[in-house]
Amino acid sequence: MSHDMSEEKLPESHGSAGHHEVAAHGDPFADPGLPAHEPRRTDIDERAAKRAERQVSLMFVVSMLATIGFIASYVAIDKEKIVYVWPLGNISALNFALGMTLGVALFLIGAGAVHWARTLMSDVELPAERHPIEADDEVRNDVIDQFRTGAAESGFGRRKMIRNTLIGSMALVPLSGVVLLRDLGPLPEDKLEHTGWLEATPAKPLALINMNTNLPMTAEDIIVGSLTFAMPEGLHTHDEDFQQRIAKDALMLVRIAPENIKDEKSKELGFEGILAYSKICTHVGCPISLYEQQTHHALCPCHQSTFDLADGARVIFGPAGHPLPQLKIITDEKGFLVATGDFDEPVGPSYWERAR
Amino acid sequence: MKKLSARRRHPLAALVVLLLALAATGGLYAAFAPADKAQADVAAQSLAIDEGKKLFAVGCSSCHGLNGQGSSDGPSLVGVGSAAVDFQVGTGRMPAQQPGAQVPKKKNIYSQAEIDQMAAFVASLGPGPVTPTEEQYTSTNPEDLSKGGELFRTNCAQCHNFAGQGGALTQGKYAPSLEGVDAKHIYEAMQTGPQNMPSFPDTTMPEEQKKQIVAFVRHTTNDEPNPGGLTLGSLGPVTEGLFGWIFGLGALIAVAIWVAAHTTKAKKS
Numbered sequence: 320m321s322h323d324m325s326e327e328k329l330p331e332s333h334g335s336a337g338h339h340e341v342a343a344h345g346d347p348f349a350d351p352g353l354p355a356h357e358p359r360r361t362d363i364d365e366r367a368a369k370r371a372e373r374q375v376s377l378m379f380v381v382s383m384l385a386t387i388g389f390i391a392s393y394v395a396i397d398k399e400k401i402v403y404v405w406p407l408g409n410i411s412a413l414n415f416a417l418g419m420t421l422g423v424a425l426f427l428i429g430a431g432a433v434h435w436a437r438t439l440m441s442d443v444e445l446p447a448e449r450h451p452i453e454a455d456d457e458v459r460n461d462v463i464d465q466f467r468t469g470a471a472e473s474g475f476g477r478r479k480m481i482r483n484t485l486i487g488s489m490a491l492v493p494l495s496g497v498v499l500l501r502d503l504g505p506l507p508e509d510k511l512e513h514t515g516w517l518e519a520t521p522a523k524p525l526a527l528i529n530m531n532t533n534l535p536m537t538a539e540d541i542i543v544g545s546l547t548f549a550m551p552e553g554l555h556t557h558d559e560d561f562q563q564r565i566a567k568d569a570l571m572l573v574r575i576a577p578e579n580i581k582d583e584k585s586k587e588l589g590f591e592g593i594l595a596y597s598k599i600c601t602h603v604g605c606p607i608s609l610y611e612q613q614t615h616h617a618l619c620p621c622h623q624s625t626f627d628l629a630d631g632a633r634v635i636f637g638p639a640g641h642p643l644p645q646l647k648i649i650t651d652e653k654g655f656l657v658a659t660g661d662f663d664e665p666v667g668p669s670y671w672e673r674a675r
Numbered sequence: 676m677k678k679l680s681a682r683r684r685h686p687l688a689a690l691v692v693l694l695l696a697l698a699a700t701g702g703l704y705a706a707f708a709p710a711d712k713a714q715a716d717v718a719a720q721s722l723a724i725d726e727g728k729k730l731f732a733v734g735c736s737s738c739h740g741l742n743g744q745g746s747s748d749g750p751s752l753v754g755v756g757s758a759a760v761d762f763q764v765g766t767g768r769m770p771a772q773q774p775g776a777q778v779p780k781k782k783n784i785y786s787q788a789e790i791d792q793m794a795a796f797v798a799s800l801g802p803g804p805v806t807p808t809e810e811q812y813t814s815t816n817p818e819d820l821s822k823g824g825e826l827f828r829t830n831c832a833q834c835h836n837f838a839g840q841g842g843a844l845t846q847g848k849y850a851p852s853l854e855g856v857d858a859k860h861i862y863e864a865m866q867t868g869p870q871n872m873p874s875f876p877d878t879t880m881p882e883e884q885k886k887q888i889v890a891f892v893r894h895t896t897n898d899e900p901n902p903g904g905l906t907l908g909s910l911g912p913v914t915e916g917l918f919g920w921i922f923g924l925g926a927l928i929a930v931a932i933w934v935a936a937h938t939t940k941a942k943k944s
Contacts, residue, residue, distance in 0.1 A: 407904030414902050433934055530829055531880050539878070546873030548829060573873070608833045609844060611871035618845050620833060625845055636845070 353444055361438045371438035378431035385424035392416035511670055514597075515551045515568040516646060517661040524657035526552040527570065527595065527648065535655040536572075541593050544612040547572040548598065551658070567666055569598035570646060571608050572656075575615055575629050582631030588647045590656065595646040596632055597666040600624055602639040604667045617643070640669050727796030730789055734770050743800050748774070755867065756803020757794035762863035764790045766856075768870075776847035777870060804866040804876075811882060812862040814890035823891030826884050830875060831892075838909035839896045844871065854896040858889045 361368040392413065400412040407415070453459075475482055519525035526535040527549040541547055549570040554561065574593045580586045585594060600607045600619040607626075609618040615629035624637030632643035644662040651657045665673055732741060738749030745751030752759075763769040767781040785793075794806060814823075828837065834850035836842050841852035848871055853861065865885050868874025875885070907914040 401900040401902075404904065407901075408906070409900035410904035411900070411902035415904060437934070529879055531826060531884055536879065540876075541879065542874065542876050544868050544874050545876055545879060546830075547875075547879040606833070609842075609850075610873050611844060611848065612868055612873045613871050614845070616845055620842070623845075 353446060356444060359438065359442060362442075368439060371434065375431045375435045375439070378427045378434065382424045382427035382431070385420045385427065389417060389420035389424065392420060511667070511673075512665045513661055514666055515554060515564050516658050518553070519551070519658045519660055521659045524649070524651060524659045526651070527572070527656045527658065528552055528554070535657075537654045538591055538593060538650055538656060539654075541572055541574045541656075543574045543576055543592070545574060546608065546610045546612070548608070549595070549656075566604070567599065569606065570595045571598045571610065571617070573610060573612075573615070573628055579615070579629055581627075581629055582633075585631040585645055588645045590648050590650060593648065593656065594628060595648045595656075595658070596626075596628060596643045597646070597662060599643075599667045600639060601634075601641040601643060601666075602637070602668060607643075723792045723795040724799050726789075727792035727794070730785075730793050731796050734785075735793070738771070743797060752797050752800060754801035754803045755797060757791075757798040757806045758804040758863040759867040759869065760794035760797045761790055761806045762860055762867060762869055764793060765863075766860055777849060780851060804863075807859060807862050807866070809859075812858045812886055812889050814886050819887040819890040820894055821891075822884075823887035823889070824895075826880075826888050827891050830880065831888065834872075836910065838906075839892050840909045842910075852896075853892050856892075856896075858893055861889045861892055862886075 361371050396413045396416055398411070398413045401409050402412040402415070403409055404415060470476065516525060528534065528551065529536050529540075530548040530550055535552070536547070536549070549572055550565055551568050554564055554568065558564070572593060572595050577586060577592045580589070580592065580594075586592075589595070596617070598606050598608055600621065602619065602622055602624050605619050605621040607617055607619040607624070609620060610616075610628070611618070615627060616635070617626045617628050617632070619625070619637065619639070622638050624639035625635050626632040626639070626643050627635050628643075632645065634640070634642060641664075644664050644666050646658050646662055647660060648656050648658055731739075731743065735743075735749075735752075738746060739752050740746045740749075743752035745753075760769075764785055765783060765787075767783040768778045771778040772781060783790075791806075798805070827839075831839075834842060834844065835853055836850075839853035841850045843849050850872070862885055864872060865875045865880065865888065866877075877885075907918055
């Protein structure tokens with residue numbers, strides 16, 4: 320390829336141009352200097368330079384066309400149209416066209432700029448020496464002198480009362496910032512300790528409502544190996560605060576053959592093997608219900624905390640710090656499953672004031 | 676001939692002879708072995724239970740016991756109902772290919788007539804969920820899609836993923852993808868709770884709701900186009916993040932290295 324380079328434009332002795340010096344014999348750590356500057360093809364061959372110029376312009380022109388294509392597809396393509404594109408599958412034609420044209424338009428601006436910089440802009444290496452960042456001794460002494468003079472003139476060291484009250488006022492000012500944090504809201508008080516099941520009392524129990532059918536359930540409805548989700552009576556999915564309340568009240572109901580329940584207290588809280596556990600993970604409060612009916616393990620999809628529902632929802636793996644709280648359930652005179660009170664410990668993640 | 680006798684004492688000669696002998700044995704076996712598929716006698720519907728018992732004795736009894744009473748290798752089948760047989764055998768999960776954390780889906784080796792016979796036999800052992808009829812799991816009401824979606828997100832999405840793509844459980848178990856699964860099999864799985872899936876009996880999830888869920892799952896996993904393209908398995912942030920970090924950033928790094936290292940210097944020589 321060297322035949323179309325004009326030899327006379329090549330620098331004859333670029334190796335000895337100033338900053339390039341050969342290391343002295345016997346000193347292996349001498350500054351080797353910069354490597355020799357080598358011209359690019361476009362520096363010495365005007366035709367190559369012209370070609371690079373055309374290439375850069377072509378990229379910018381295609382980018383322009385792609386932008387026009389973007390606008391055209393926005394106007395022309397029906398947003399409901401679905402096309403098959405391998406390997407993406409059945410996708411929206413509009414999405415595909417907008418993404419491709421905008422992607423091409425932006426990519427070619429970048430590619431053109433890079434190509435321009437690499438082939439046509441100056442590529443002379445410029446060394447930049449590093450300098451110490453501290454000021455020289457004279458300036459530093461002057462500053463220290465001024466500081467001492469100022470301190471002496473203010474009498475800061477002599478008038479101790481002023482000094483101490485100043486320190487006191489400076490120390491107290493940040494307190495106003497702390498007080499402003501109060502605006503973040505009223506303290507949660509005991510809201511974290513109770514759920515919607517608190518309204519249930521032995522005299523006036525709350526029925527467990529099946530979240531699929533919105534009806535109360537009898538014990539016969541829950542069979543061994545099944546999984547059912549329940550919410551307290553009186554809560555409706557169209558309530559304004561439904562999401563906030565269900566985030567604490569949600570139950571998962573499982574039935575385990577009584578001889579397989581290892582935890583005595585858990586067996587007592589349940590009804591003939593039907594156990595009502597909080598659905599809220601005690602780690603950071605994800606809804607958990609990846610229930611394995613043979614092992615009786617419930618898994619949290621967020622951080623893999625695993626609870627053994629046959630053993631009082633003991634944590635057998637993962638970061639959760641507490642077993643899942645269990646709600647005491649009985650049946651009322653009509654045979655429906657009801658709760659007579661709240662969980663005996665807070666549901667969901669731990670917090671500072673939590674009793675245990 | 677001379678060449679052959681010269682190689683007779685080659686160290687690998689014994690191995691070659693062994694391989695030839697094995698190939699010959701295998702070939703003869705393939706040619707003369709009896710066909711292992713028994714032909715079902717469709718005419719004898721009244722004898723379905725008897726026929727099913729014979730099939731059961733051949734294919735299932737080694738784990739589940741001759742009378743389906745169960746053994747140390749397999750659970751009792753008394754009261755699982757015909758729906759469980761239709762699901763387990765129809766999806767190829769039974770007979771199980773090997774014991775393990777989970778029995779995977781594989782190619783079904785029985786005809787539907789044979790499955791019905793086995794189901795009839797197992798149903799005769801004790802009452803249980805009955806194989807659903809086509810109108811039970813085929814929805815015609817377009818509203819069922821949205822209702823089914825709500826029910827799916829409440830009851831199923833935690834394990835099977837919001838797009839029905841399945842997900843991991845504990846200790847090697849997993850919730851399989853629902854893509855391409857028969858409507859009937861989805862319905863039966865909800866009825867019977869196969870393996871570690873909890874069951875959703877009609878008492879807590881009425882038939883109508885099961886039908887709605889089937890409609891939603893079939894639509895989401897089979898019919899619904901994906902407007903953005905490149906779903907990456909619809910598994911959510913894990914695959915998307917992995918793709919972004921490895922392929923997205925990888926491509927950017929590769930381009931940066933190429934831009935910086937690949938200069939167009941001309942050499943004099």
